[in-house]
Ligand SMILES: NC(=O)c1ccc[n+]([C@@H]2O[C@H](COP(=O)([O-])OP(=O)(O)OC[C@H]3O[C@@H](n4cnc5c(N)ncnc54)[C@H](O)[C@@H]3O)[C@@H](O)[C@H]2O)c1
C-alpha cells in the first residue's frame with residue numbers, strides 16, 4: 001500500500017465514520033438482522049425481550065409509573081425452563097428495534113399457541129407472579145407508558161398478531177415459516193413470501209374556515225368525538241379516499257386538503273393512519289349524517305374545541321355532559337390541536 005493510499009483510506013474511513021450517523025448505523029444494523037437469520041440469532045444472545053401474553057404486554061409498576069420490562073435471553077430461558085417450556089419457543093420472537101448501542105429488542109408472546117412449541121398457552125397468573133408484573137390489555141397499557149415504549153409495544157403487538165394470524169399459506173394451505181427476525185413468512189412448498197401488512201386509513205379534520213367537524217361512532221367511549229376516519233379502498237389515492245369518506249359519512253364535498261402527519265395504529269388490526277386537514281366549500285356546510293357509519297356529527301366552534309382540549313380527564317367530562325376528544329397519543333388529537341393552534345392553516349385543492 002502506498003503512503004498516498006494509506007492516507008486516502010484513513011481519510012475515507014474517517015469520513016465514513018463521520019458521515020454515518022447513529023441513526024444510519026442503527027437502521028443498517030436492523031436491516032442486516034432482518035436479512036440474515038444467523039446475525040439475528042446472534043443478536044438474541046445480547047438482546048432483550050419484551051414479553052406478551054395473548055397479545056397483552058407485560059408491565060411493571062414502580063411507584064406511580066408503569067414500565068415495560070426487558071428480559072435477557074438467559075432470564076427468558078430460565079423462565080421457560082421453570083414453566084416446563086421448550087426454549088425453541090424463543091424462535092417465535094420478533095425483532096422490534098434496537099438501542100443506539102445495538103442491543104437488539106425482541107418481543108415474544110408466551111400465551112399464543114405456538115408453531116414451534118407443542119405446549120401452548122402458559123399459565124397467566126403464575127407467570128405474572130413470577131415476573132412481578134401484569135399482562136395489561138394494549139389499549140389500557142398505551143395510556144400508562146411514555147411515547148417511546150407505547151410506540152414500541154404497538155409495533156410489537158401488531159407484528160405478533162400478524163404472525164399469529166398468518167401461519168398458513170393461502171395458496172397451498174401449508175404452514176408458513178417465519179424468518180428469524182419475523183419480518184416475513186415463507187411457504188416452504190411454493191416459496192411464496194408473505195410480509196406484514198398495514199391497512200391505509202385516512203383521518204380528516206374538516207373545517208369550514210371558522211368551525212371544525214367532529215363525529216362519533218356508537219362504538220366510541222361515551223361522549224368522545226373525533227375527526228372523520230375511513231379505510232382507503234383498493235386503487236384509491238389518499239386524496240380520493242378523503243373526498244369519498246367525507247362525502248359518504250357526512251354528505252359534504254371537500255374543496256381543499258392538506259396532509260398533516262401519519263401514525264401506526266394497532267387497533268383493531270394494523271393501520272397506517274394518514275392525517276389531513278380539509279375545507280369544504282363555503283355555503284355548502286349542511287351535514288347529512290350517514291347513520292350506518294356514524295351516530296352523530298356536528299360543527300364545533302374554535303372556543304368549544306379549545307376548551308375540550310384543555311380538559312384532560314374524560315371521566316369528569318362525561319359527568320358534566322360535555323364532549324371530550326381522543327387522547328394525546330392518537331393522531332386525531334394532534335390534528336385537532338393543530339387546527340386549534342392554527343385554524344386557518346392553508347390547504348391545497350383536493
Ligand atoms: N389513531 C386515531 O387517532 C384514530 C382516530 C379515529 C379512527 N381510528 C381508526 O381508524 C380506523 C378506521 O375508521 P372507521 O372505522 O371509521 O373506518 P370506515 O369509515 O372505513 O368504516 C369501517 C368499515 O369499513 C369497512 N372496511 C373496509 N376496509 C376495511 C379494512 N381493511 N379493515 C376493516 N374494515 C374495513 C368495514 O365494513 C368496516 O365496518 C378504525 O379502525 C379506528 O381504530 C384511529
Ligand SMILES: [Mg+2]
Pocket residue numbers: 228229230249293
Ligand atoms: Mg369512518
